[in-house]
Amino acid sequence: MDRIDSVLNALPQDLVTRDPDITARYLTDFRKYLTGATRAVLRPRTREDVALIVRLCAEHGVPLVPQAGNTSYCAAATPSAAGDELVVSLERLNAIRELDAANLSLTAEAGCVLSVLQEAADAAGLLLPLDLGSRQSCQIGGNLSTNAGGVSVLKYGMARDLVLGLEAVLPDGTLLEVLQPLRKNNTGYDVKQLLLGAEGTLGIITAVSLKLVRKPVQTVTAFLAISQIAALTTILGEAQAYTGENITSFEYVSDHSLKLLLAAKPEARHPLSEASAHYVLLEAQTASPVFPLEDAVSALLERLMEAGLVTDGTLAAGGAQRDALWELREHIPEAEVAFGGSIKHDVSVRTSRLPAFIEAASALVETHSQGGRLSIYGHVGDGNVHFNVLAPEGAVASDYKAWFEREVAARIYDLAVEMGGSYSAEYGIGLVKKGLMARYGSPEKTALMRAVKAAVDPQGIMNPGKVV
Amino acid sequence: MDRIDSVLNALPQDLVTRDPDITARYLTDFRKYLTGATRAVLRPRTREDVALIVRLCAEHGVPLVPQAGNTSYCAAATPSAAGDELVVSLERLNAIRELDAANLSLTAEAGCVLSVLQEAADAAGLLLPLDLGSRQSCQIGGNLSTNAGGVSVLKYGMARDLVLGLEAVLPDGTLLEVLQPLRKNNTGYDVKQLLLGAEGTLGIITAVSLKLVRKPVQTVTAFLAISQIAALTTILGEAQAYTGENITSFEYVSDHSLKLLLAAKPEARHPLSEASAHYVLLEAQTASPVFPLEDAVSALLERLMEAGLVTDGTLAAGGAQRDALWELREHIPEAEVAFGGSIKHDVSVRTSRLPAFIEAASALVETHSQGGRLSIYGHVGDGNVHFNVLAPEGAVASDYKAWFEREVAARIYDLAVEMGGSYSAEYGIGLVKKGLMARYGSPEKTALMRAVKAAVDPQGIMNPGKVV
Numbered sequence: 006m007d008r009i010d011s012v013l014n015a016l017p018q019d020l021v022t023r024d025p026d027i028t029a030r031y032l033t034d035f036r037k038y039l040t041g042a043t044r045a046v047l048r049p050r051t052r053e054d055v056a057l058i059v060r061l062c063a064e065h066g067v068p069l070v071p072q073a074g075n076t077s078y079c080a081a082a083t084p085s086a087a088g089d090e091l092v093v094s095l096e097r098l099n100a101i102r103e104l105d106a107a108n109l110s111l112t113a114e115a116g117c118v119l120s121v122l123q124e125a126a127d128a129a130g131l132l133l134p135l136d137l138g139s140r141q142s143c144q145i146g147g148n149l150s151t152n153a154g155g156v157s158v159l160k161y162g163m164a165r166d167l168v169l170g171l172e173a174v175l176p177d178g179t180l181l182e183v184l185q186p187l188r189k190n191n192t193g194y195d196v197k198q199l200l201l202g203a204e205g206t207l208g209i210i211t212a213v214s215l216k217l218v219r220k221p222v223q224t225v226t227a228f229l230a231i232s233q234i235a236a237l238t239t240i241l242g243e244a245q246a247y248t249g250e251n252i253t254s255f256e257y258v259s260d261h262s263l264k265l266l267l268a269a270k271p272e273a274r275h276p277l278s279e280a281s282a283h284y285v286l287l288e289a290q291t292a293s294p295v296f297p298l299e300d301a302v303s304a305l306l307e308r309l310m311e312a313g314l315v316t317d318g319t320l321a322a323g324g325a326q327r328d329a330l331w332e333l334r335e336h337i338p339e340a341e342v343a344f345g346g347s348i349k350h351d352v353s354v355r356t357s358r359l360p361a362f363i364e365a366a367s368a369l370v371e372t373h374s375q376g377g378r379l380s381i382y383g384h385v386g387d388g389n390v391h392f393n394v395l396a397p398e399g400a401v402a403s404d405y406k407a408w409f410e411r412e413v414a415a416r417i418y419d420l421a422v423e424m425g426g427s428y429s430a431e432y433g434i435g436l437v438k439k440g441l442m443a444r445y446g447s448p449e450k451t452a453l454m455r456a457v458k459a460a461v462d463p464q465g466i467m468n469p470g471k472v473v
Numbered sequence: 474m475d476r477i478d479s480v481l482n483a484l485p486q487d488l489v490t491r492d493p494d495i496t497a498r499y500l501t502d503f504r505k506y507l508t509g510a511t512r513a514v515l516r517p518r519t520r521e522d523v524a525l526i527v528r529l530c531a532e533h534g535v536p537l538v539p540q541a542g543n544t545s546y547c548a549a550a551t552p553s554a555a556g557d558e559l560v561v562s563l564e565r566l567n568a569i570r571e572l573d574a575a576n577l578s579l580t581a582e583a584g585c586v587l588s589v590l591q592e593a594a595d596a597a598g599l600l601l602p603l604d605l606g607s608r609q610s611c612q613i614g615g616n617l618s619t620n621a622g623g624v625s626v627l628k629y630g631m632a633r634d635l636v637l638g639l640e641a642v643l644p645d646g647t648l649l650e651v652l653q654p655l656r657k658n659n660t661g662y663d664v665k666q667l668l669l670g671a672e673g674t675l676g677i678i679t680a681v682s683l684k685l686v687r688k689p690v691q692t693v694t695a696f697l698a699i700s701q702i703a704a705l706t707t708i709l710g711e712a713q714a715y716t717g718e719n720i721t722s723f724e725y726v727s728d729h730s731l732k733l734l735l736a737a738k739p740e741a742r743h744p745l746s747e748a749s750a751h752y753v754l755l756e757a758q759t760a761s762p763v764f765p766l767e768d769a770v771s772a773l774l775e776r777l778m779e780a781g782l783v784t785d786g787t788l789a790a791g792g793a794q795r796d797a798l799w800e801l802r803e804h805i806p807e808a809e810v811a812f813g814g815s816i817k818h819d820v821s822v823r824t825s826r827l828p829a830f831i832e833a834a835s836a837l838v839e840t841h842s843q844g845g846r847l848s849i850y851g852h853v854g855d856g857n858v859h860f861n862v863l864a865p866e867g868a869v870a871s872d873y874k875a876w877f878e879r880e881v882a883a884r885i886y887d888l889a890v891e892m893g894g895s896y897s898a899e900y901g902i903g904l905v906k907k908g909l910m911a912r913y914g915s916p917e918k919t920a921l922m923r924a925v926k927a928a929v930d931p932q933g934i935m936n937p938g939k940v941v
């Protein structure tokens with residue numbers, strides 16, 4: 006009997022799934038970069054189950070790979086192909102433990118699907134201000150383990166910023182409970198920060214207490230045409246000033262991306278009468294019933310048009326129009342897939358440098374990509390742009406992507422880093438970006454990460470090979 | 474030549490202050506709990522100076538105590554009485570390196586006084602939304618090392634939440650640079666979180682990049698009388714709803730505290746015509762020029778008075794009136810000192826449980842304190858209350874305090890912890906609260922803290938004896 010059998014035999018068998026037809030769906034990452042192997046997927050129902058699993062794995066030196074919604078863009082939750090790791094799926098650990106409306110907090114288990122938590126908050130007249138495209142399938146444990154970003158970061162921050170408390174199982178099977186939903190709690194090191202963004206390499210998050218906010222009672226959504234990308238920073242500043250920093254989303258869409266989308270989705274319509282090189286999808290929200298939000302955004306648009314910063318714009322007149330505008334932004338990734346998929350560069354720079362980055366990076370692609378097609382969009386209010394490139398028409402997409410990754414991609418990352426930016430704004434590291442971390446990561450930071458990893462997980466059994 | 478001499482002799486002598494007349498002011502903590510000793514205070518001018526100091530101390534195994542503004546309430550920056558530790562004052566590392574207005578960021582060195590940074594932001598038409606009573610003397614490195622709270626946490630979060638980037642010297646003298654002012658940067662563990670709130674036990678923060686926000690152009694300040702403390706939570710909720718979560722401060726003042734203040738400061742005036750058991754100082758701010766903030770707060774007051782939740786209230790009609798209202802809140806600690814000083818309990822619970830905590834804790838004092846006088850105030854919008862007790866009139870304050878700390882204080886902390894709260898909301902641990910951490914801290918958390926400390930500072934030279 007080998008070490009893995011020792012673990013599997015010691016577990017209650019209803020937690021163990023060995024059927025390869027079932028385990029298959031846990032083995033390929035969302036972007037289909039790679040497919041791993043495993044002897045079993047473990048599906049705990051309680052935090053005690055998780056602690057038992059980890060304790061047994063620690064005892065027998067068996068590595069494990071925590072997995073939530075399996076929507077990582079960096080294969081952070083995919084086991085190795087060697088089949089020597091067990092997958093721990095948190096999907097059955099999915100109870101909402103408590104919603105304390107007066108405390109504006111929600112305590113839920115790691116396997117809760119994000120949209121389920123959003124709905125629970127909504128039903129209580131509140132808002133969980135974490136939102137991203139994969140909301141229907143991603144799970145909160147994964148959102149926190151990767152410090153997810155998304156479309157509301159501008160106003161509400163990253164996933165990390167929404168965490169009041171955390172419960173996790175450490176690599177030796179210890180249950181760590183710092184779950185109280187407190188806004189102030191300076192009692193020693195804030196150890197929950199270790200688990201947030203660690204992509205499962207320092208333990209398994211089992212539950213979390215999240216900040217809620219009051220539900221917006223007014224939403225104004227606008228789609229603006231911009232002639233000069235240099236104006237983006239000014240427009241953002243003016244929008245924040247006019248609305249009292251109530252801009253929740255400030256999303257850039259390049260004309261390239263909009264054209265792709267309109268080609269891929271014939272039912273979608275261009276929201277403006279004329280094409281422009283650049284667009285912004287802007288959303289403002291407030292929980293106040295008395296602030297004239299729509300007037301403020303209208304006045305803003307007028308001012309921006311008078312100043313020549315915006316050439317055209319439309320305000321959504323209701324929920325259906327709002328949804329249509331958001332589809333233009335959120336379905337771009339699907340449109341890219343319809344045209345063979347894209348090479349993604351999830352980079353960030355200061356918001357003050359973003360227009361210059363987009364221009365310079367576009368010029369690099371123009372010069373070096375042998376006809377690659379740009380698709381640029383993203384959360385530019387946070388300095389985060391998804392700078393993507395599609396194969397030229399007629400090229401074999403997979404061949405082109407491999408060539409581009411080898412010959413061109415480094416130029417784009419080099420540029421972002423030279424401009425003081427990041428080579429991974431919100432996707433994280435996982436397996437896929439480890440090469441980038443080796444190239445751009447500060448050696449001092451990496452050494453500190455390794456020291457922490459060795460201290461917390463001395464056997465190296467938690468999600469081995471990822472991040473560190 | 475002993476180890477300390479080896480360090481001191483190897484340093485440029487202009488960094489070394491040995492004159493006891495000068496070093497004396499670094500040796501007593503702000504609350505005057507204790508006075509330490511040192512052979513020298515080191516005062517680096519650059520981050521390279523800091524790295525050199527730490528490298529030499531690491532080489533010779535000499536412990537050191539980082540000190541910024543020396544305003545800790547827990548003696549977190551006071552050396553031991555044995556004189557075997559060197560004090561490193563960051564006060565000369567006080568350059569503002571950069572203010573990037575379009576990126577809403579400010580990069581400054583650890584020794585900058587908070588108010589200086591606030592003024593720099595203000596001069597750029599922006600706001601640094603970290604604010605606390607000691608703003609004129611505390612330094613930003615200390616604010617971050619203790620994860621300071623203060624009077625703007627409700628809207629803007631704790632000091633930790635305002636940090637975009639950090640530069641620090643690790644316990645082996647390594648300079649760690651993760652200083653880029655980026656809002657999104659998921660590139661491995663967020664190592665800056667380790668230093669934030671670690672009270673100097675894991676390294677010395679040398680510089681920080683902070684988030685700024687747009688400067689409010691409207692401020693409305695109100696002072697409300699509340700008959701039932703149970704109404705606090707409802708009033709906070711209504712205020713947030715009406716103003717679209719633009720309440721920046723929601724400070725509780727008990728009638729006990731207001732009476733103390735009025736007795737200690739004859740020039741201060743009661744802002745309302747009749748006394749009440751409880752008051753709230755509420756401030757709303759917005760950067761929007763078009764939102765009718767004062768109308769919203771007036772409508773809120775009307776509604777709260779109609780509902781009987783608020784019995785009386787006044788709105789500040791200008792800067793001078795606003796300042797007068799704030800003095801009623803901010804000078805309470807001084808008033809306590811004028812009456813012999815207070816035993817402070819800096820506790821937090823969920824905002825939903827705060828009224829119940831205040832009632833139950835007050836009853837405990839009533840029953841057990843042999844006539845102690847209550848002074849309760851604080852940042853109740855964040856669930857944080859300063860639950861303070863003064864000696865009975867006529868008692869010898871120091872004797873009473875010692876008796877109270879021994880016989881009664883634990884009852885109050887017990888209650889806070891039993892209610893799911895914290896025994897140190899914003900003051901931290903330092904030396905003074907280590908006993909509380911031993912009593913209430915989770916053993917699993919403490920073990921994890923120790924593992925991290927041992928990994929990052931294996932020699933234990935950074936601020937020994939504090940926190941862990």
